[in-house]
Amino acid sequence: MSGIRSKQKAERPEQILEAALDEFRKTGYGATRLEDIAKRIGVTKGTIYLYFESKEKLFESLITSLSAPLAQEFQENEWEWTDDIAADLDYILSRLYNFIFEHHKFRELLRLLVSEADRFPQFVDENYSEFIAPILQSLSKRFDAGIAAGQIEPTDTHELARFVVAPVLSLNIMSLLFGNRRAIDCDTFISTHRKVLLRGLLKPGAKEGEGGQSE
Amino acid sequence: MSGIRSKQKAERPEQILEAALDEFRKTGYGATRLEDIAKRIGVTKGTIYLYFESKEKLFESLITSLSAPLAQEFQENEWEWTDDIAADLDYILSRLYNFIFEHHKFRELLRLLVSEADRFPQFVDENYSEFIAPILQSLSKRFDAGIAAGQIEPTDTHELARFVVAPVLSLNIMSLLFGNRRAIDCDTFISTHRKVLLRGLLKPGAKEGEGGQSE
Amino acid sequence: MSGIRSKQKAERPEQILEAALDEFRKTGYGATRLEDIAKRIGVTKGTIYLYFESKEKLFESLITSLSAPLAQEFQENEWEWTDDIAADLDYILSRLYNFIFEHHKFRELLRLLVSEADRFPQFVDENYSEFIAPILQSLSKRFDAGIAAGQIEPTDTHELARFVVAPVLSLNIMSLLFGNRRAIDCDTFISTHRKVLLRGLLKPGAKEGEGGQSE
Amino acid sequence: MSGIRSKQKAERPEQILEAALDEFRKTGYGATRLEDIAKRIGVTKGTIYLYFESKEKLFESLITSLSAPLAQEFQENEWEWTDDIAADLDYILSRLYNFIFEHHKFRELLRLLVSEADRFPQFVDENYSEFIAPILQSLSKRFDAGIAAGQIEPTDTHELARFVVAPVLSLNIMSLLFGNRRAIDCDTFISTHRKVLLRGLLKPGAKEGEGGQSE
DNA sequence: TATGAATGAGAATTCATTCAT
């Protein structure tokens, strides 16, 4: 309508995906109307069909467009380990948390995956293998090294990685649940996570009392 | 046709809610058709309207019917603390995890809350205050006592409680995401959780050095 | 709305098919709107979907409902031959033509088949094998007998049957094309058909000469 | 891109009509999309609107473009009669059949007319008066002469003409219905048509027995 | 209580048509 048709055209798919994300998360896949997505960017329903052949395909494209760049970012930026396990743990946590809060879309991707997990299981699986599995892989390798170096108590390192990631996922869910109705004190949460991981939950003294004192 | 019928009639609301849960979680609130819910228990759409005045009210009743008894169970069964912090941590974890695995419905409640959080925020809040808040309250009280008794490193105990619960929530989400497609090794996860909380992630030696590698 | 729900219900499919026939022939398959079909019998679009799962299925059911009883009628009423070939020819023609004029729907079936032949070839084939083929079969048998009895000039009797039926088909098409805009003098057409078949087109004299003009 | 282009441009309307015929017959008027017509000749929808002001006008132009040259051909090539009625009948039949099978488009014109007869009755009428009527006129004139010359049994010659044309129409319909799924033995059909017309269906002997022998 | 036929508002989708480039 303005004149810069071709420029707009190039950006349309992104625009639509952006708008679709907003609507899908607000309303859920089933209840979102394509018309609302269209309105959001000032076009009409029909326009969406120029770029996506159906609501379902739009949803699929959305999932892909959300996870692909995230996965890529993780794959491109190799984890850089030192031999200081504490520093590396700090690095792991800050990277995980930063990643989530830098990427507002990550949270929504998660919501969509949880909501529609039974209807689109392939997406869950894709995301797992492209996105979560590599993270767990990297972390468990570092932990293996840590164990070998006597920095870490021997344990199942893959499970340990899973456990290290878990609170991040959890924080994510919280922020999905409460949106901005309940300000979540992320910093404190993160710092708690860090503290517990770094130093353990219990005082040496209490711990010694616990089971054995050979420590 | 008569005896069984009348018995069933009394149970109709429960039957409907049960069926509604199955459908809502499979399809999401927006995309679930009342007819499918009805079919599941061998009645017709009209019957649902004898017990619930609309789809939305049905959903609300479902949330309530799911969370109320769970919250009640938690409220009735007071936490029973000892002065052995390690034993109490074990107790906390086993109670939290057992709760999830005993109550299949709990997981689905969570999914519904995540999926529909923006559309039904009141439910999220209700659940938080009736269900999650009390848990956090109880745990943080115990941790306060632990700190006072010198068992636990001083810290923000409410956040600590949140952090202790986080992996539980996380495991829950995982099982929502992967259903039974990806067998999650819950036992190992829980045991890792326990180990890390009880003894800390790092060896005393590594921990003392923190930045050094006297190891 | 009136009260005799169940009676109406039983008749609905027929009602709808009847209305569908009227609309499809008036407007063609592609351009017919389900709403118009519905209006014709005083119901709404939605009602049609209680009985037919899509527009296409409705069309398919229509074709079947049109051809099935016609084919059945032909199959049930065996052709009854005498040994008078002239009488039998009369009988054949009157039966073929009567059939067309008794069965208003037959004409429309043909139109639908011609119109949609490329889109629904299976229907054309079904109709051929269930409906046309048996007719040709019966006629050619009679002609075989006629040849054996020296009543008919030896010839390919299957083709002869096809040729005997052809003008009937042709008249049918004419009436489809002109509807009631151009009154077709069917009686004269039929009588011409009869005359030509019975006595041949040419005088014996001309015929005998075949290429000569003894006239 | 330039030389070929400009040549193509001059031919665009024809190209479009050609493509339109293919699509209309395949899909019917209502269900044909202009975009498909455009694609067929490698242009876009918009281009069609440079040459035809609407879909309906395009259809109208198509009918005209199909029937006009056919009618013209018939009008230009006067029927050339001899006084040999048999030869003339041969000539009539071969001309009619040749005409149909030379002109693939004739069949499709017929299909379109049958399909859309109720929506575009004017076309049916135009075609009748410009095309069919003259044929019937010519034939009936020849038959009149034949009767006057004692070659043909007195009869309604206009109806006779109609009847002579009928099997041709019929064959046409068959080929519309079965396309190339069911090879129609046209030659045999035509030869049967010819035989029956030329010599009559019945043997002289059988014929005499039939009703009267004053013949 | 329960049914299920019918409704009708509303959503997805299609496509003739327009128009800026």
Add this chain to the structure above:
DNA sequence: CATGAATGAATTCTCATTCAT
């Protein structure tokens, strides 16, 4: 001349809801 992005009205199809039985 030609494009093809955009439109928006029209159409198919869905489903929560009603109500006569």
